[in-house]
Amino acid sequence: MNGPQAMLPLQLECTLYFENNPYAYETVDGLSVRLGRKAEDLEKILEHLVSLNIVEVIGKGATAIYHYNQPELVHGVEV
Amino acid sequence: MEKKEKNLQTLQDAFSNFLGIQIVISNEQGEEVTRRSGDSRFVDFLLDQKDLVEERKRIIGQFHNISSPIIYDFQPGIKTFVAPIAVNTSQKYYLWTSFVIDEGTRKFIHQVFEQNDPSKDLKSVIDEVPEVTDEEKNQMLERIGSLCQMIAKHFEADTNDSIHSSSLIQETLKDVATKHLSMTTLLRRVKEKGKLGFIGVAERTKTDYFSIQFFCGPDEVSIENKKFSTGEGFLGEVVALGKGKLWKDVSKDPRVAFFMANGLKPVSIVAYPLIHDDHTIGVLFAGSFEREIKQNEFQSFGEWLAQLVTIHLQKQHLEGKLNQYDLQISTFNDILQLMTTMKDVKRVLFVLVDISINLTNTPFSFVILKPNHGKSQATVISRGLHGDEIQQMGSELAQRYFHSDGQSKQLSPTLIKPSHREDQAFIIPIHYQDEVLGCLAIGAEGFEKWDEISHFLSNLAMATGVIISKNTEEADKTDKVIQSLYLSISQHQPVEFASIQEEQQLLKDFLIWKGYSYNELQPVIDAAKLKSIEETILHEVLTRHPTLGFIHEFKRLQSLEANPELDDAKFREESQFLYLVWSYIKSNRDVKKLDSIRAVQNQWKSEFKMYVSKQDALEVTIELSSSSQEGRKNLIDSIPKDISISKREKEVLNLVIQGYSNKEIASELFISDHTVKNHVTNIFHKLNVTDRAQAIAKVYQHSATNRETLVK
Numbered sequence: 001m002n003g004p005q006a007m008l009p010l011q012l013e014c015t016l017y018f019e020n021n022p023y024a025y026e027t028v029d030g031l032s033v034r035l036g037r038k039a040e041d042l043e044k045i046l047e048h049l050v051s052l053n054i055v056e057v058i059g060k061g062a063t064a065i066y067h068y069n070q071p072e073l074v075h076g077v078e079v
Numbered sequence: 080m081e082k083k084e085k086n087l088q089t090l091q092d093a094f095s096n097f098l099g100i101q102i103v104i105s106n107e108q109g110e111e112v113t114r115r116s117g118d119s120r121f122v123d124f125l126l127d128q129k130d131l132v133e134e135r136k137r138i139i140g141q142f143h144n145i146s147s148p149i150i151y152d153f154q155p156g157i158k159t160f161v162a163p164i165a166v167n168t169s170q171k172y173y174l175w176t177s178f179v180i181d182e183g184t185r186k187f188i189h190q191v192f193e194q195n196d197p198s199k200d201l202k203s204v205i206d207e208v209p210e211v212t213d214e215e216k217n218q219m220l221e222r223i224g225s226l227c228q229m230i231a232k233h234f235e236a237d238t239n240d241s242i243h244s245s246s247l248i249q250e251t252l253k254d255v256a257t258k259h260l261s262m263t264t265l266l267r268r269v270k271e272k273g274k275l276g277f278i279g280v281a282e283r284t285k286t287d288y289f290s291i292q293f294f295c296g297p298d299e300v301s302i303e304n305k306k307f308s309t310g311e312g313f314l315g316e317v318v319a320l321g322k323g324k325l326w327k328d329v330s331k332d333p334r335v336a337f338f339m340a341n342g343l344k345p346v347s348i349v350a351y352p353l354i355h356d357d358h359t360i361g362v363l364f365a366g367s368f369e370r371e372i373k374q375n376e377f378q379s380f381g382e383w384l385a386q387l388v389t390i391h392l393q394k395q396h397l398e399g400k401l402n403q404y405d406l407q408i409s410t411f412n413d414i415l416q417l418m419t420t421m422k423d424v425k426r427v428l429f430v431l432v433d434i435s436i437n438l439t440n441t442p443f444s445f446v447i448l449k450p451n452h453g454k455s456q457a458t459v460i461s462r463g464l465h466g467d468e469i470q471q472m473g474s475e476l477a478q479r480y481f482h483s484d485g486q487s488k489q490l491s492p493t494l495i496k497p498s499h500r501e502d503q504a505f506i507i508p509i510h511y512q513d514e515v516l517g518c519l520a521i522g523a524e525g526f527e528k529w530d531e532i533s534h535f536l537s538n539l540a541m542a543t544g545v546i547i548s549k550n551t552e553e554a555d556k557t558d559k560v561i562q563s564l565y566l567s568i569s570q571h572q573p574v575e576f577a578s579i580q581e582e583q584q585l586l587k588d589f590l591i592w593k594g595y596s597y598n599e600l601q602p603v604i605d606a607a608k609l610k611s612i613e614e615t616i617l618h619e620v621l622t623r624h625p626t627l628g629f630i631h632e633f634k635r636l637q638s639l640e641a642n643p644e645l646d647d648a649k650f651r652e653e654s655q656f657l658y659l660v661w662s663y664i665k666s667n668r669d670v671k672k673l674d675s676i677r678a679v680q681n682q683w684k685s686e687f688k689m690y691v692s693k694q695d696a697l698e699v700t701i702e703l704s705s706s707s708q709e710g711r712k713n714l715i716d717s718i719p720k721d722i723s724i725s726k727r728e729k730e731v732l733n734l735v736i737q738g739y740s741n742k743e744i745a746s747e748l749f750i751s752d753h754t755v756k757n758h759v760t761n762i763f764h765k766l767n768v769t770d771r772a773q774a775i776a777k778v779y780q781h782s783a784t785n786r787e788t789l790v791k
Contacts, residue, residue: 008437008438009409009410011437012410012413012414012434012437013413015433015434015437016413016414016417016430019417019426019429019430019433020417022426052436052437052440052462053462053463054433054436054437054462070429071429071432071433071444071460071461071462072459072460072461072462072464072465072469073425073458073459073460074458074459074460074461074469074749075456075458075746075749075750076456076748076749076750077447077456077457077458077459077469077470077473077474078455078456078470078473078474079447079450079455079456079457079473079474079477079478079481
C-alpha cells in the first residue's frame with residue numbers, strides 16, 4: 001500500500017461504500033469492520049477522499065466521523 | 080567445458096522460468112546438451128512417438144544457414160521456435176522451445192489430426208498447447224534472440240578471465256531460476272555477490288528523461304527518483320552511445336557529483352543501456368567504493384545482466400498491464416453492480432462523477448443530462464464546478480452534443496478546450512445506441528494517462544446510458560400497457576368504459592383534494608381503469624406493478640360487501656376510496672347509498688361524502704376544466720387581476736392544482752423546496768385560503784365566476 005496506484009482498488013471500494021450508503025456516518029474503525037480492511041490503510045484513503053471532496057469529515061483523530069458528500073445537483077441549467 | 084555447460088543449464092532454466100515455455104539446447108547433431116527446462120505435455124507425447132534427435136537433425140539440415148530465431152511449423156499449425164547459438168565459427172548450438180499455436184486456429188488443427196487420432200489422445204494433448212497472438216510470438220522471438228546472444232557471449236568469454244563473473248552469473252541465475260525475484264532483490268543479490276558499492280536501474284519517463292527507479296546502495300542512502308537526460312553525466316552518456324561503458328578513477332571527474340550529492344563516492348562506475356525494440360528504455364548502473372571494477376569483470380556479466388534486467392522490466396510492465404486489466408474488470412463489475420441496483424438515475428450519475436474524480440484526481444467532473452424533448456433546461460451533477468461555471472460548461476456541451484443542428488455524431492471520448500476555461504476538458508458522451516443522452520466532462524489539467532482510463536470511463540458512460548435508457552423505457556412501456564388495456568375496455572365494454580372514465584376522474588379529483596401527489600395517486604387511478612380486467616391477465620402483463628395490489632384489495636372489498644362474514648381484513652385507504660368512488664358512480668351518484676357500504680371505514684365514508692357535497696355545490700356553477708394544459712392555464716388566468724399573483728406563483732399554483740407536492744414542484748421548476756414553500760404561502764395569503772384544497776377550490780370558483788360572466 002505505498003503508491004497511489006496501489007491504493008486505488010481500496011479507494012474505489014470506499015467510494016462505492018459511501019455512494020451505496022449515502023446516509024452512513026462512519027469512524028475509521030467502523031469502516032474497517034464494515035469493509036474488512038485495515039484501519040491504517042483506510043485512514044490514508046479517507047484522507048485522500050476528503051481532499052477530493054467525495055467524503056466529508058467531522059472531528060479529528062480516532063473519533064473523526066466520515067460521511068458521503070453528495071456532488072452538486074443543479075436543475076434548470078439553461079441549454 | 081563442463082563448467083560452461085553447467086552455466087548454460089542454469090541460464091536455460093532461468094529463461095524457461097521467465098518465459099513460461101520449455102527450452103532445450105542441442106548441438107548440431109540434434110543431441111541435447113542440456114536437460115529440458117519446463118514442462119510440455121505435447122513434447123512428452125512426441126517423445127513417445129518420434130526420435131526427436133533425428134527430427135532436430137532433419138530440421139537443422141533444412142535451416143543450417145539461419146542466423147536468428149525462426150518459427151517452424153513442426154506439424155501443420157503447431158509451431159516451435161528454433162534459434163541458432165553461434166559460439167564461434169566452428170561451434171554452433173541450437174535452442175528449441177515447446178510448441179505454440181496461432182490464436183483461433185485450434186479448431187482447424189483438430190480437424191487436420193482428427194482422422195489419425197482414433198483414441199483422441201492427440202486431441203487432449205493439443206488442447207494444452209498454448210495459443211499466442213502475433214504480438215506475443217514476436218515478443219518471444221525477441222526474447223529468445225536475447226537469450227541466444229547471452230549464451231553466445233558467455234561461451235565466447237575466456238575461461239580464465241571470467242571465472243569471477245561466471246560464478247556470479249551462475250549464482251544469480253540459480254536465484255532467478257528457482258525464485259520469482261523482484262527487481263530490488265535481484266539487484267541486492269548482484270551487489271552482494273559482485274562486491275559492489277551500489278547498483279541501480281533508471282527507467283525512461285514520458286518526458287524522455289530517465290529516472291532512477293531501483294537502487295541498492297549503502298544503508299540509508301538512496302538516489303531513487305533522481306533524473307538525468309540523454310547525454311547527461313555518466314548514465315546519460317551510455318544512452319547516447321547505445322552501449323555499455325566502464326569508467327575508472329572517477330573520484331575527480333565532475334560528473335561524479337551526480338552521486339556525491341547523495342553521499343556516494345565511487346571510484347569506478349559501469350553503466351549499460353537497457354535496449355528493447357531498438358529503443359533505450361533504461362540504464363543499468365553500478366559503482367564500487369574501494370576497488371576498481373576490472374574491464375573483464377563486467378564485460379560479459381554486465382551485458383548479460385543488462386539483458387536480464389531488460390527482460391525483467393518488460394515482464395514487470397506486462398504484469399502491471401495485466402494487473403491493471405484485472406483491476407479494471409473487477410472494479411467495473413463492482414461499479415456496474417451498484418449502478419444497476421440504484422433506482423434513481425441521479426445516484427447512478429453520482430457514481431459516474433465520483434469514479435471519474437477517483438481515477439483522475441482532476442479539478443472537476445461534470446455530468447449533464449440532455450433535457451426531454453421540447454425542454455430547454457437540463458440537470459447537471461458537478462464536483463469542482465460551481466455557479467456560472469456550471470451554466471457555461473452546460474451550454475457548451477449542449478451546443479456540441481444536444482442541439483440537433485450542432486450535434487456532433489461523435490460518440491467517442493474527445494479532448495476539448497472549453498471557450499470559458501483555461502484548461503482542457505476530456506468529454507465522454509453518455510449515449511444509448513446512436514442517441515446522446517448526456518455528457519461526462521472531466522478536467523484535464525495535470526492528468527496525462529487518458530490512454531489508460533478512457534476505455535474504462537467510456538464503458539462506464541455507456542453502461543450509464545443503458546441504465547438511463549432502460550429506466551425511461553420501462554416507465555414508458557408500463558404506461559403503454561396500461562393505456563392499451565384501458566382502451567381495449569372501450570372497444571369491448573363501451574358502457575363500462577364511460578362509467579370508468581367518470582369514476583377515475585372523480586377519484587383523481589378527490590385524491591388531489593386529499594393532498595395526494597401525482598406519484599401517489601397514479602397507481603390508484605390505474606387501478607380504477609383496469610379493475611374490470613381479470614387479475615391473472617394483469618399479473619401476466621404488469622408484473623409486480625403497484626396498481627395490482629389496489630385491484631386485488633378492491634376485489635376483496637367487493638367480495639366482503641357481498642358476504643360480510645368472509646373476514647374483516649384491513650385494507651389500505653386508497654383501496655377503500657377506490658371502492659367508495661366505484662360504488663358512488665354505480666349508484667348514480669346517490670350519496671345516501673354510501674352509508675350502506677359496510678366494507679369501508681366510516682371515517683373515509685364521511686370524508687368522501689363531505690368532498691362530494693362540496694363538489695355538488697360547486698358543480699351547480701362551474702364546469703370542471705379539462706385536465707389539459709390549456710384548461711389549467713384558463714383556470715389560472717381566471718384569477719382576478721387585483722389578486723396580483725406573479726408569473727412564478729402561477730407556475731407553482733398550476734402544479735398545486737395538478738396535485739404535485741412541494742418537493743415535486745421544486746424538482747419540476749428547478750427551485751429549492753424552501754422557495755416552493757414560500758411561493759405556496761404567498762399564494763395562500765393572496766387567495767385568502769389556508770390549505771391546498773381551499774386554494775384549488777378558490778381557483779375553480781374564480782373560473783366558474785368568469786364563465787358565468789362570459790355567458791351573461
